[in-house]
Amino acid sequence: MTSRPSPSLPRTTAVATLLATALAAGLLTGAASATAAASADDAAPVRIHDIQGSTRLSPLAGRPVADVEGIVTGVRTYGSKGFWFQDPKGDGDAATSEGVFVFTSAAPTVRPGDAVKVSGTVTEYVPGGPTSGNQSLTQLSKPTVTVLSSGNPVPAPVLIDSRTVPSRYAPDGDPAAGGSINGLALNPRRYALDLYESLEGSNVRVGTSRVVGATDAHAELWVTVKPGENDNRRGGTVYGSYAAQNTGRIQIQQLAPLAERPFPKANVGDVLSGGATGPLDFNQYGGYTLTANTLGTVVDRGLKREQTRKQSRGELAVATYNVENLDPTDPQEKFDALAKAVVENLASPDVVALEEIQDDNGKQNDGTVAAGATVKKFTDAIAAAGGPAYAWTSIDPENNKDGGEPGGNIRQVFLYNPARVSLTHRAGGDATRATGVVRERGRAALTLSPGRVDPANAAWENSRKPLAAEFRFRGEPVIVVANHFGSKGGDEALTSHHQPPVRSSEVRRLAQAQTVNAFVKDVLKADRRANVLVLGDINDFEFSATTEALTDGGALRAAVKSLPRSERYSYVFQGNSQVLDQILTSPAVKHFSYDSVHINAEFADQNSDHDPQVLRFRP
Template sequence: MPSKSARLAALTVAAVCSAASTVVLTSPAHADGVRIHDIQGSTRTSPLAGKQVTDVTGTVTGVRTYGSSRGFWIQDPTPDADPATSEGVFVFTGSTPKGVAVGDAVTVSGTVTEYVPGGTSSGNQSLTEITRPTFTVLSSGNPLPAATVLDARSVPAAYAPAGDPAAGGSVNALPLRPAEYALDLYESLEGMNVEVSDTRVVGATDPYTELWVTVKPREHRNHRGGTVYGSYDAQNTGRLQIQSLGAAADFPDASVGDTLTGTTAGPLDYNQFGGYTLVANELGTLQSADLARESTRPQHSTELAVATYNVENLDPSDDTFAAHAAAIVGNLKSPDIVSLEEIQDNNGATDDGTVAADRTLAMLIDAIEAAGGPRYDWRSVDPADKQDGGQPGGNIRQAFLFNPARVSFTDRPGGDATTPTEVTKVHGKAALTLSPGRVDPASEAFEDSRKPLAGEFSFRGRTVVVIANHFASKGGDQALTSQYQPPARSSETQRHLQAKAVHDFTAKILKTQKNAAVVALGDINDFEFSETTDILEGRGTLWSAIKSLPKSERYSYVYQGNSQALDQILITPSIRRFSYDSVHINAEFHDQISDHDPQILRFRP
């Protein structure tokens, strides 16, 4: 989310506080007799940033008594005629505000500050605040200013203006055009009382007591109630994060497709982890859509079923083994091969040099058998300690489960954390020199990231090479609500290198055997329409099979209300006839056991 640095270049002191930044003047000037709309101005940063203001009048519309950003919102009940200037502002008190309540008419004095959630390096927009405040309550029990309605008619279809090249792509100094761009509309309402009505949930309640709704019911809707993210050029402008000023225990446990019926209203905030957020002092009533978890069909006897499943930092201390086993047996119908991502070592996040994960895998295999599934076997390669990223101490890695009653694994020993597997020819067919083995583990592409795991399987006499991947995360990318438009996606650089390495390894196999069956799968951490996927596919080397689904069904993950495809299964040209399924069992639900949905491919080698 964007910092307001472009407009604050003349200010002389920047104070950076942990995860956030504020910018103030060394010797504050004074601005007396100003109104809130004078403070907010008609751009994203205040023309009075760094100045002292006195006796700013407003009605208290919300009081936040929890978290690191405590204070209250005020709104001027007599607005000006400019739709670009917000009439609301947050008064940051730091500690729990005392002696102020919703409905109080107050005067506030303090310093106008631009606060950047996540710090200036995040690229986030800033939030205009009055800091170091003193205030006086003039009267109580006043009616609140009428809430501005956010709905399909009021929110523009265009997402954001292009940033100013002269300002490095920042939109901070651009005049707000709230009738043309959704982000401009939201910014013009920053700190004001807003409301939504009968809104559909598009992002389930998370552990931080927040959810996402859409005010545009038809915008890229899928049949399960989500909002699909299908292009960098088609942002979902109706998405809005919902938090609450009420007790956390009263916040609804919502899943995608549910509805917040009635009115949800409160101040419009801006934060690091969601951008524009309606912080509700009036919360709608949850109406469940009773969304069901999906189950795929069983594979036919002549079909090889290969799945990928990110089990989110699974280690022996977790209580989710039975649930994961039930998903693999009941929802995935016991695939012949399962590529698992985020298998942690035997003591999880304990950072003591342990790298083996045999206990983690044994517990999962036992749970699957107890759930009525086959007795799987497994193969993996332990990483070097602290070299593959992920949760510190966890040493996450990919691993293969396979059903030995249906497939066999071709073991070629010698694979370890640093030795690469290569492609050779055995009896005229492409083969791996190490199986299981890692693909190009010393490459800079996989520095501090998971190395691809390759394994050679045999099904009904046909060899299938499977390459399990977990590419670098999207951490570090600028947010969709960044001050830089379009936002930079810096994390792509490493994923592009990783995609090139996996593509080139697959190309070696096809050069050795033109009709080789190769399946490259896993948590690609990028979309089916991304350049990462284009590099993986190359010129016909691989093809992402999720693109065989209708666009509305191409998703495995829900982030900030966007249903999107991060998990993929790619196939070589010899795999012509197949069926593909994205099995939605986690990402849409508040009680998920992983944040990813598994994917499954069935074909006849």
């Protein structure tokens, strides 16, 4: 909305706004026009809270404003260059922010503590673009800045802590507005997103806080201001339900360029002692972000990478591990680190399903699809680390038909230890031919092993096709299906202006899950005693519609649900410890031991962004 005055505007400003709108529309002429102009000139000057208003969109969006006064609280000389300034007096309305960002495009010359007057145009900038679903950032663009004085006290920061952040995350979107919350009046005492929006652009502070999202490659980390909110024994904040958001999470960046001040490196569970103070920004990659002028120090709490136990002689150990676009052009250090993890942290499982194995020249897009060199380099590294001499099997995809990095041709690969497991090889599988299920000597058997599951199904267009193989352990057949479902890319962020956010990527994963579920039901129809494991990077939560579709009819159960709720995670995204990687079991796999082995997702130094999963059972 651009023409309706906010209830928080001073009456004179509201009148001026309406008159200006009428003038622009040509509704007033002659003497009336002159009278209107005089009235506008006499109106009280616009203040920052007038610009911010009491909803997510400025009531003055698209309009020029003049001589808006405030104190500079923060300056950004990189990226989206500009500065924040704040009205030190305020209007006493908790819903209206007293700070706003001024986009200068070039490095600003003002400093914190400068008293300034700013003239410019009020705009609503949507990080990621209007179709992203992101909330917008209210800002002043094309500014003219006058420094009135320097060395003034910066307005005291507003404390964000467990007492001030509500437990409810966001109001339900307005159905009449397509589920958007943009037009709803802010209620910062009731909803966390409303609180953060009411502080957009203001100087804020978090105290000493626990890190729940490790420092990433972009020099940012996540903390929680609610220490007891869905916490787990390793320091993270677990995401366990669409209806139970973790409201205490907030992203921390710094305003100082990295060349001047290196950003601290932190793991999940570490403590940001002294917290952080600075303007509250909104960006595409995390939503509300504290851009720190002052930043505390990281206290290392000594988080250790987990090691799972070794399988017993009679147990079959099966693992899944997303190795993040592995190809021969990666440094040997990455191969060695991943190999060490397989041997030491995963205790050399009998079968390892790998996701994101790229072809032999990685992202070079020249038609290469074979991945023998990639796998050999990896298996050689495993052997050098003291692991078994793994054999392997896979099916090469058609060039650029399985998604992922163009030219990379990612696919699933099975490693297996021939000293303990044999592959029942049935030739003929290729990128387009589907494996089927037959009954053989009273047991379910695959027609192709390895073979792809329903690769022509539209659900797998430009996506990784499931890879099925039949193994034998101590004479017992075990069918394993390795998956890498469609990514969550395209879903709206949790901070979306649509509430609940639109999860558009679920449509494809739901269809993929239904396809795999139908295949497992074919196996069970041939042999209800069949040992079937469906595993991989499912790219969805244990409580999602995707998992429900995989388990439909009792064909499978999600083994991760055997863990305590606080231990159900394989990935950390924006401070949420969550499930993406899964192993699901058929009814015959009654007794098993399951472990989500936390070696990557919680750490600043990662060999992959996923944690591997291991399941042990006696077929």
